[in-house]
Amino acid sequence: MSIVIIRQDDKIELWKTAIETADPNIKVYSYLEPHDKNLVEVALVWKHPKGSLAAYSNLKYIASTGAGVDFIFEDETTPKDLPITRVVDTMLASDMSEYVLAAIFSFLKHLNGYKVDQFHKVWKPRPYYRISDFNIGIMGLGALGTVLAKDLLRFVFKPQGWSNSKKVIQGVTTYQGETEFGSFLSTSQVLVCLLPLTNKTTGILNAGIFEQLPIGAYLINAARGGHLVDQDLLDYIDNGHIAGATLDVFHQEPLPLTHPFWENEKINITPHYASVSDTDSVVPQLLENYGRMQRGESLLNLVSELKGY
Numbered sequence: 001m002s003i004v005i006i007r008q009d010d011k012i013e014l015w016k017t018a019i020e021t022a023d024p025n026i027k028v029y030s031y032l033e034p035h036d037k038n039l040v041e042v043a044l045v046w047k048h049p050k051g052s053l054a055a056y057s058n059l060k061y062i063a064s065t066g067a068g069v070d071f072i073f074e075d076e077t078t079p080k081d082l083p084i085t086r087v088v089d090t091m092l093a094s095d096m097s098e099y100v101l102a103a104i105f106s107f108l109k110h111l112n113g114y115k116v117d118q119f120h121k122v123w124k125p126r127p128y129y130r131i132s133d134f135n136i137g138i139m140g141l142g143a144l145g146t147v148l149a150k151d152l153l154r155f156v157f158k159p160q161g162w163s164n165s166k167k168v169i170q171g172v173t174t175y176q177g178e179t180e181f182g183s184f185l186s187t188s189q190v191l192v193c194l195l196p197l198t199n200k201t202t203g204i205l206n207a208g209i210f211e212q213l214p215i216g217a218y219l220i221n222a223a224r225g226g227h228l229v230d231q232d233l234l235d236y237i238d239n240g241h242i243a244g245a246t247l248d249v250f251h252q253e254p255l256p257l258t259h260p261f262w263e264n265e266k267i268n269i270t271p272h273y274a275s276v277s278d279t280d281s282v283v284p285q286l287l288e289n290y291g292r293m294q295r296g297e298s299l300l301n302l303v304s305e306l307k308g309y
Contacts, residue, residue: 001040002027002039002040003040003041003044003290004028004031004037004040004042005031006031006045006048006053007045007046007065008046008047011046012031012032015279015283016029019283022283023287026287026290031048031052037055037056037057040056041058041293042063043059043062043063044286045071045072046277050074050076050077053075054078061084061085061289061293061299062078062082062084063289065087066086066087066092067087067089067275067277068086068224069308070197070198070226072084073308083302085301088143088285089278090281091278092144092282093143094147095276096274097148097151099270099274100222103222103268104157104190106246106268107246108128108131108133110126112246113265131155131157135159135188135189136152136188136189137162137188137190137191137192138160138161138162139192139193139195140194140223141162145163145192145194146169149161153171159171159173161184162176162184163175163176164176187214188217189213191209191213191217191220192222193205193221193227196308197308198307199308200308204227205219205221205227210232215240216240216241217241218243218244218245218246219242219244219245219247220247221246221248221249222246223249224249225253227249228251230261234261237266244267244268245266246268248272248274249272
């Protein structure tokens with residue numbers, strides 16, 4: 001029995017080596033090398049080529065090597081009725097929180113604007129903001145959003161969060177469901193999207209949302225590119241309602257060179273690197289699930305097909 005790693009970046013060998021080092025008794029293959037597909041029980045995937053999972057008829061479960069699983073559901077050829085797991089990792093959540101904090105402080109102190117000024121050799125001091133000036137609104141209070149909210153409290157920010165179901169986090173104002181969404185938006189001067197990408201959340205960052213934010217609000221999207229309607233953001237930056245944005249995720253990655261985001265000085269772009277699964281941290285939980293599968297025990301971090309995460 002064996003594990004296959006299916007992903008489209010240059011990290012297959014990194015993950016393969018990490019698993020083999022942790023447990024030399026497990027056979028691990030890259031999907032690109034010769035192997036007996038009938039002996040593969042587990043597929044470790046990250047943005048796999050669509051259709052690549054269909055060749056494995058004896059899979060016991062599919063494991064995302066990151067927190068997201070939307071790409072698995074988007075592949076119509078994914079074997080049906082198989083358990084799917086995702087990564088829930090404290091390091092992943094901490095890395096994401098640090099990224100968002102950096103983006104918030106950059107906005108408060110105009111660091112991105114000053115970088116633009118530097119290239120134009122412009123000396124132009126701006127009135128800066130303070131932590132006390134802003135409510136930070138977090139869309140999504142799962143593992144990532146909860147860590148961010150608690151870290152914001154440590155810096156004496158005023159975090160508030162919105163989610164589908166009621167969440168209780170000491171010191172954090174929380175909102176739930178569609179009926180409280182408007183109240184959440186109207187008081188969020190910085191809006192952070194950490195939602196999973198599902199049918200319900202695709203395109204959620206749109207003109208209707210931006211219109212409800214306070215004038216001069218700032219957007220941070222570190223979840224999925226599919227959450228954002230790109231042209232709506234450009235329109236609301238152009239009309240002054242949105243002050244700017246930090247974007248780490250996009251509909252197409254790498255972001256096409258012709259995309260207007262590249263030329264917009266109020267948009268800060270990073271290459272989907274806010275939070276990256278670390279093999280040292282993630283491999284132990286992947287192997288724990290592999291052992292549970294062999295022993296016939298329940299898997300950890302199972303994904304709900306109904307919810308999409």
